Amino acid sequence: MNKTPKCGPLVSSISPWQQVIATCGRCGNLAAMDPTRWPKSASLTDIQARLKCKRCNAKTGAKLLIGPRYPR
Ligand SMILES: [Zn+2]
Numbered sequence: 001m002n003k004t005p006k007c008g009p010l011v012s013s014i015s016p017w018q019q020v021i022a023t024c025g026r027c028g029n030l031a032a033m034d035p036t037r038w039p040k041s042a043s044l045t046d047i048q049a050r051l052k053c054k055r056c057n058a059k060t061g062a063k064l065l066i067g068p069r070y071p072r
Helices: 044-050
Strands: 018-023 030-033 063-068
Touching: 044 063
Parallel strands: none
Antiparallel strands: 018 030, 018 063
16 A cells, blocks of 8 residues: 655666756755666665765765756
8 A cells, every 4th residue: 555665766766767866965056967877776765864964974864856857
């Protein structure tokens, strides 16, 4: 009945027309992510926990934001 894992949505649930942005909880750095490089069976929470900020090297506090790709 309940198919949604409690660890959050899976990478495979991201649509090609959506973009994924990672935000750093410490310095506020924004980085566009490429979900095609992630294993489809991984959960976004899992990916989020493994993110490391390229600017301030924070390993925690990162958040993934999923939104529509904006047309140019
Ligand atoms: Zn940072």
